[in-house]
Amino acid sequence: MRLQPNPHPAKELPRKLADTGSQPSGFGGQTQRLFTSGAPTSYDNIPYLGNPRYETHPNCLATVGMLLGMKPGPLDSCRVLELGCGMGGNLIPMALTLPQGQFVGIDLSSRQIASGRALAEATGLTNIHLKSVSVMDVDGSFGQFDYIICHGVYSWVPPAVQDRILSICKQNLTSNGVAYISYNTYPGWHQRGLVREILNYHVRPFDDPDVRTQDARAFLDFLGQSVVNQSGPYARILQEEAEWLQKEADWYVFHEHLEDYNEPVYFHQFVQRAAAKGLQYLGEALNHTYHMHDLRPEVRDRLWQLSGDLLHLEQYVDFLRNRMFRQTLLCHDDVQLSRAPSAEILMELKMIAIALPKAPNPDVASDALDEFHHDDSSIRTNNPVIKAALWCLHEARPRSFSFDELWIAVQERLGPGPTADALRGESGRALLANDLLQCYLANMLGLLVQVPRFTAEASARPVASPLARLQARQPSAGKFVTTLFHQRAELSDLDLAILPHLDGSRDRTALLDVLLAAVAEGALKLHKNGQSLPPETIPESLKKYLHLSLQRLARCRLLMA
Numbered sequence: 001m002r003l004q005p006n007p008h009p010a011k012e013l014p015r016k017l018a019d020t021g022s023q024p025s026g027f028g029g030q031t032q033r034l035f036t037s038g039a040p041t042s043y044d045n046i047p048y049l050g051n052p053r054y055e056t057h058p059n060c061l062a063t064v065g066m067l068l069g070m071k072p073g074p075l076d077s078c079r080v081l082e083l084g085c086g087m088g089g090n091l092i093p094m095a096l097t098l099p100q101g102q103f104v105g106i107d108l109s110s111r112q113i114a115s116g117r118a119l120a121e122a123t124g125l126t127n128i129h130l131k132s133v134s135v136m137d138v139d140g141s142f143g144q145f146d147y148i149i150c151h152g153v154y155s156w157v158p159p160a161v162q163d164r165i166l167s168i169c170k171q172n173l174t175s176n177g178v179a180y181i182s183y184n185t186y187p188g189w190h191q192r193g194l195v196r197e198i199l200n201y202h203v204r205p206f207d208d209p210d211v212r213t214q215d216a217r218a219f220l221d222f223l224g225q226s227v228v229n230q231s232g233p234y235a236r237i238l239q240e241e242a243e244w245l246q247k248e249a250d251w252y253v254f255h256e257h258l259e260d261y262n263e264p265v266y267f268h269q270f271v272q273r274a275a276a277k278g279l280q281y282l283g284e285a286l287n288h289t290y291h292m293h294d295l296r297p298e299v300r301d302r303l304w305q306l307s308g309d310l311l312h313l314e315q316y317v318d319f320l321r322n323r324m325f326r327q328t329l330l331c332h333d334d335v336q337l338s339r340a341p342s343a344e345i346l347m348e349l350k351m352i353a354i355a356l357p358k359a360p361n362p363d364v365a366s367d368a369l370d371e372f373h374h375d376d377s378s379i380r381t382n383n384p385v386i387k388a389a390l391w392c393l394h395e396a397r398p399r400s401f402s403f404d405e406l407w408i409a410v411q412e413r414l415g416p417g418p419t420a421d422a423l424r425g426e427s428g429r430a431l432l433a434n435d436l437l438q439c440y441l442a443n444m445l446g447l448l449v450q451v452p453r454f455t456a457e458a459s460a461r462p463v464a465s466p467l468a469r470l471q472a473r474q475p476s477a478g479k480f481v482t483t484l485f486h487q488r489a490e491l492s493d494l495d496l497a498i499l500p501h502l503d504g505s506r507d508r509t510a511l512l513d514v515l516l517a518a519v520a521e522g523a524l525k526l527h528k529n530g531q532s533l534p535p536e537t538i539p540e541s542l543k544k545y546l547h548l549s550l551q552r553l554a555r556c557r558l559l560m561a
């Protein structure tokens with residue numbers, strides 16, 4: 001990658017580097033573009049390829065609300081507003097899985113909204129409205145919403161827009177509603193912010209977003225490799241950031257580091273701003289502060305002594321973990337909350353596997369240590385009840401369990417003995433509920449108010465999610481499709497070849513014909529151990545692969561009931 005020379009440092013600096021005050025002196029240039037409906041934005045130029053985020057789904061928000069004492073309304077008929085919805089990558093799959101709900105998404109970028117509308121229409125949705133307007137234009141006429149979502153926007157907009165986002169969460173949220181706002185937070189973002197400021201200084205002579213992005217990448221690599229003290233903290237920060245950015249796409253690097261605005265806040269500042277609008281802190285959608293089991297007991301005690309209440313505790317834990325991102329939930333300040341998540345309420349919810357066991361067949365009944373992981377989180381546990389519960393859920397994927405079903409399954413999995421005996425009766429149920437709550441807080445267990453409609457078994461004429469069928473045809477989506485559980489799944493070439501044809505009109509024979517035709521046309525290549533399959537074995541192999549592929553698609557929660 002060529003490093004661009006930095007010929008004339010005469011160009012205007014991004015605001016953060018150019019002025020010292022916290023408020024811009026006026027709304028000119030890029031700020032103006034971020035502010036006003038109709039004007040072109042950097043997202044029209046380089047769209048942001050948004051994904052489904054389970055932690056923003058009403059099912060997830062209602063779960064947190066219920067565990068903390070709220071009584072959210074029925075999910076089926078919920079109304080959802082997403083601010084800065086981009087191309088609808090998050091809102092469209094929600095509208096698909098909650099067909100009786102009403103979904104409104106707004107975004108300043110008309111190009112992104114046009115793409116989102118086209119996808120919603122092609123998916124056949126009539127319960128979603130995507131509008132190309134600014135956050136500044138949302139008013140009471142939009143109506144009331146049970147859930148308001150604002151992901152990846154708050155930190156990237158000027159203070160006036162940030163303020164408006166909070167006002168909307170007050171004005172347009174139903175009395176028992178939940179608002180989700182994610183934001184970059186300190187102290188963690190100081191590290192990333194340092195890199196961002198350096199990169200913005202370096203790329204200031206260039207206008208072209210591609211040149212800016214490539215040059216920023218190259219300059220960061222150069223810096224990381226050239227710092228004199230290669231084992232010191234400064235070199236480590238630069239190298240870690242460069243490594244992280246290498247894995248990210250150009251559009252992401254551009255919007256993450258080279259946008260004009262990036263305004264992280266401390267947690268305590270964010271909740272103060274929310275309180276000033278009449279909103280209170282409910283909890284986090286993910287990475288709950290309550291999960292402190294990885295901390296030594298004396299550390300936990302000290303944190304509680306230092307903080308005294310939940311809000312201060314949250315801030316102190318951020319200091320300890322060097323947190324850089326939050327996905328905070330807010331509700332009206334007159335809602336009565338219980339400040340500790342309730343294991344009793346958990347018994348009313350549905351449970352679903354999200355964690356993968358590391359060992360192929362853990363010895364659940366013993367007290368040997370086993371590891372489970374999900375995304376970036378993992379737990380090591382020797383608790384036989386937790387191991388048995390996570391293992392039962394894993395084996396039964398994609399199906400969900402009620403609390404009582406899981407209670408029985410765990411006892412059977414443990415087999416006769418004192419651990420299973422301890423699970424009997426009301427005290428045993430309470431024991432299991434407490435263990436499951438810890439798993440949920442550690443991001444190892446999915447809890448649901450309502451189970452999405454998907455099937456664990458492919459039917460005679462399988463039907464896949466219409467959205468995933470469209471995505472499987474779009475090369476721009478890569479190998480990823482959106483599941484009916486509001487997550488992304490990475491599929492094989494064979495899965496992607498079959499998925500668009502799962503519209504309920506084809507049985508196994510017809511599906512096999514589709515695959516044979518794809519192989520004959522060269523659109524699908526079959527290999528075993530790096531070698532092409534001999535032509536005479538292809539029909540039999542495809543029959544087996546089709547069976548396995550349908551099983552995999554069902555497991556990924558892509559097939560409709």
Ligand SMILES: C[S@@+](CC[C@H](N)C(=O)[O-])C[C@H]1O[C@@H](n2cnc3c(N)ncnc32)[C@H](O)[C@@H]1O
Pocket residue numbers: 034035036041043048049050051083084085086087089106107108109112133134135136150151152153156157161255
């Ligand atoms: C980083 S992207 C996040 C998009 C999406 N929420 C996601 O997570 O994939 C930020 C989005 O905020 C939108 N945005 C910025 N300022 C806005 C404003 N004043 N009103 C509405 N949308 C805005 C941008 O157009 C862009 O789509």
